Amino acid sequence: MQKEKPAVLNFNKEVTGMIYGFVFRPDQPPERVSSQQVQETYQDIHHEQGFIWIHVNLNHAMSEKWLKKHFSVGDAFFEEIREGSRSTRIERLDDILLAVLNDVIFHPEGTSDETSTLWLSCHQQLVVTARHKPVRLIERLFKRLEHLNIGSPTELLVYLLEEQEALLEQIVRRANQYVDIIEERLLSHHVKKNRANLGRLRRMLLRFQRLLAPEPTALFRLFNRPPAWIAPDVVQDLRQFAEEFSVVLNDLIALTERIRLLQEEITSRQMEQSNRTLYVLTVITVLALPINIVAGFFGMNVGGIPLANNHHGFVLLVVIVAIFTLLAGWYAFKRRDDN
Structure with missing residues (x-):
């Protein structure tokens, strides 16, 4: 698993837990800034066009305090991180969009998989993403940022959603x-x-499927009552994303059903093999029954054993055992053909 390549930080000054900070302005490439610069820019961004994106490491002790103190990130965002479900969803909290995204590393032959969760708070001019473990969605976004031409916070959100859809499709x-x-x-x-x-x-x-599939209830609520600052074309993009994701989910459901049928086929083959093995053992037991019975009778240490003084007694016993063995074998195979 590739790890994010965060900026080399001077920990004498950088104690906020911020990994990436970017300022997006119209018709300009995104500008990477430090935590101090992003605080100063946020004070002026309300009077300009553009927005700020901040990506933080939740393992850093100061990240939550820093975001609450200097940016409009409420307690609801961090309560959701601590207590909420980690399945993918997008929902509206007052005038803010809250999204939970997941990244997984799939090893078909492995015994386990690696997962990481990304929480996103989308305001009109501020996007905050937070994680505990490195997320490849952010890593790919960081590498392509200069070529994506992202002009609004919702475009950034839609891009991350499309990346998660592509991830599930690849899986x-x-x-x-x-x-x-x-x-x-x-x-x-x-x-x-x-x-x-x-x-x-x-x-x-x-x-x-449980982690990556977006919750439909929260998604439909967002479609019906989007925040006022979201443009109609963005809502349409989200609807298109939901439709495309439903197609991928249908493929996933069909695949799990195919796997179930293969499991049943393999189970059926194993039962047939077990039945054949049991039948062979039964036939061997039946064929050995006549000679065991005869040997038991003639092995008794009592008087009056027949053919004891007959010079052809052994041959007669062999013929008798062979006849009964052939009859037992014929009966066993006849029962198999009847079944």
């Missing part, structure tokens, strides 16, 4: 390829291992 594509390989190996001798891999993959995809 579904890679999972499909992995399932294709297992499906091709279905007739091999590794059925048990394939079934275990499919079960683990299915649980992982269901977890990704």
